[in-house]
Amino acid sequence: MPARYTKKPSYQILSERIIQNIITEFFILLILLVCTQIITENVVHKYSYYSYKQAKRAFVQESNYREPHRYIGPAFANVQKIWDIWDFASFNFLNIIHHEQNFTGEKKDQFPFVFNMGLMIGVPRLRQIRVKESRCPQKISFIDIHAKKCYPNYLPKSEFKGTFQQIDYVADAKSLKPTYVTYTGGGFSINLQHDYTDNRKILRNLIKARWIDSATRLLVIEFSIYFQDINMFQVLKLMFEIMPTGLVMPSAFIQGIQLTSFLTLTPVTISAGAIFSIIVIYYTYVEIREIKWVGPSAYKNNFYNYVDVLFLIAAYCVLFYNVWHIVTIKEIEKVYAKNHKRYINMDKLSTGWNVYLHMLGIMNALVWLKPIRFVSFHRSIQQVLAAMRVSIKSILGLCFFCLISIYAFAQLGCIAFSQSNEEYTTEFSSIVAQIRFLMSDISYTSLEDAHRVLAPFFFVVLAVISYAIILNLFKAIYLSADSDVKKQLIINDMVIARMLQAGFKRYLCFWRKRKTAQINLTPRLRPTEKSPGISAEDQAKPTSNSNQQMKIVTELRDLIAVQSENCARIEHMMEVFFDIMENIEKLHNINKISTERKNN
Structure with missing residues (x-):
């Protein structure tokens, strides 16, 4: 079968009919860009960032509820030991969610509204993840050490999933990664109440029962708030990661979720969503026609086809989520109407919203890459592509050398600076630090504080390899290919x-x-x-x-x-x-x- 030219916008062969088709496709793309921009602007609310910032200040960074001659416990960011967790939960946290309810005309002991504006969806709950007791690995013969039980680092296989203090293990949450370890979505949970006195009593009983001990590896205080004025949920998870040393690493997860999707917002967004759906279906037909016309082998050799396929995948994920979002919100409303004095899990909605934002961002980026096809006839673009084709083998060889160098120095940095420099605590973060070095983003002072002897050698050698060798070689390879291409390439732009x-x-x-x-x-x-x-x-x-x-x-x-x-x-x-x-x-x-x- 002879090779066929593509039916998509292309400048390989031109006629008046093909030019008319190119202009039509360009106008369709302009409509798609407008619809995508309308959808994107309405997904992320302008108050999302400020709501996140203020919630973080209220629950994490500081305490604005200090009363004279009254102890309210440490702020969330200052929690260091297990006893600090109980102080924060008993005083600081309860004061935040129960503070000044009399402004709404309600009793002080009730908190259906947080900050007098946000409706608490259900009640907060405490959830902990535990590990099984293991054999002590120490080899030093001390009587006091042998009398103590040993609990390992957290691993999924070492997690305890039985019954603890008459509470059964339930896996009804999403996995979390507070600092370094990823925890599964389960644990032993206890719900708080709407009454301040009852909550204090629950926490006192947990303290007496030693509900948090050496086997606990993660404690989560999780709850959700709904702000009616801006139609937004806010899912909050205050996490305390308890290390085997007994010290606590606090971290927080705060996420805003829109109540409505672009299919249910305004007539403008609904119209944009409908037009967007029609254009996505049309592009699906175009891709199927293209595969049948040029054949699968020729189809996969065109870079622009990968952009189109990824766009369709992301677009269908966006459309599917908006339908799923409406159904999930209805289910949450039914659960809340049935019993609003229980914890209402919104982890599924939170995970879906996170994936939706990623897919929407990818789709938006790919849509803005599509116009490149319509200006691909220009001389500068053709020269760049031709130079890359000529020098691709040399560039790949240079990339292989670059990857080896980055990984070698990442290993060196992880071993030498991991104990006192956060950028080198893991292999992945160390690799990211080397890539940031290529972008001139490095803190030499932190390296010198970690190791005064090795830091200058590490810095100088990495600078020589990064700038004097890798970047200059890449420039030389590309400029040489570009000069050769300029002499030989014939372009009819x-x-x-x-x-x-x-x-x-x-x-x-x-x-x-x-x-x-x-x-x-x-x-x-x-x-x-x-x-x-x-x-x-x-x-x-x-x-x-x-x-x-x-x-x-x-x-x-x-x-x-x-x-x-x-x-x-x-x-x-x-x-x-x-x-x-x-x-x-x-x-x-x-x-x-x-x-x-x-x-x-």
Whole structure:
């Protein structure tokens, strides 16, 4: 089967009908860009960041509920020991959610509203994750050490999933990664109440029962708030990661979730969503038609096809989520109406919203990459692509050397600086630190504080390898390929621009008959043959007269371009020659004048 040209917007072969199709596709893309922008602007509320910032200040960074002559416990960020957790939960946390309820005309002991504005969805709950008791690995013979039980680091296989203090293990939450370890979505849970006195009593009983002990590896205080004025949920998880040393690492998860989707917001967003759905279906048809037309093997060799397929995947994920979001919100409303004095789990909605934002961001980025196809005929883009094709093997070899160097220094940094520098605590963070070094983002002072002897050597050698070798080699490889391509590449961008300009003027005259004659304008390297015509192998092939004529015309055009450049070079050489002759004549005249003066 002979190779077929793509049916998508392309400048390899042009005719009046193809130009009309390109302009139509461009207008469809403009509509898609407008609809995508409307959808994106309405998904992220302008108060989302400020709501996150203020919630973090209220629950995490500081305590604004200090009363004279009354102990309220440490702030969340200052929790260091297990007893600090109980102080924070018993005093600071309860004061935040029960503070000044009398402004709403309700009893002080009730807290259906947080900050008098946000409705508490259900009640908060405490959830802990425990590990099984293990054999003590120590080899030092101390009586006091042998009398103590040992509990390992957290691993999924070492997690305790039985019954603890008459509470059964329940896996009804999403996995969490507070600092370094990822914890599964389960644990032993206790719900708080709407009454302040009852909550104090619950916490006192937990303290007496030693509900948190050496086997606890994670404690989570989780709850959800709904702000009616801006139609937004806020899911909060205050996490305390208890290390085997007994110290506590606090961290917080705060996420805002819109109540409505773009399918249920305003007539403008609903219309944009409907048009967006139609365009996505149309692009699906275009991709299926393209695969059938050019074949799977030729389809996968085009880079732009990968952009289109990824866009369709992200777009269908966005559309599916908006339908799923409406159904999930209805389920949460039913659960709340049935019993609002229990913990209402919104982890599923939170996970879905997180994936939705990622897919929406990917889709938006891919939509803005689509216009590149319509300006791909320009000389600069063609030169960049041709230079990359010529130098791809050298660049891949340089990338392999770069990856080895980055990983080697990442291992060195992880071993040498991990105990006192947060950027080198894990292998992945250490690799990221080396990549940031390439972008000139590095703190030498922190390295020197971690190791005064090794830090200068590490910094200097990494700087030499990064800047003096890797970046300069990449520039040299690309610039060499680019200079070679500029001499050989023939690009008809001005011809294409004039044809597009003429085609756009006739675009609205859709009743006119389109010309079917096609012109091959594919960018290529200059031919090495000195004379025009067709080679013997091409003449032996059975081709039609029109194809032969088109090929002869194309080769003649290429030859004319080569000869034009040769003429320009000859003209430049002649100008240089004339300049030299003029300079020689001037020198001759100067010598003649000087000789006459001497004789006189």
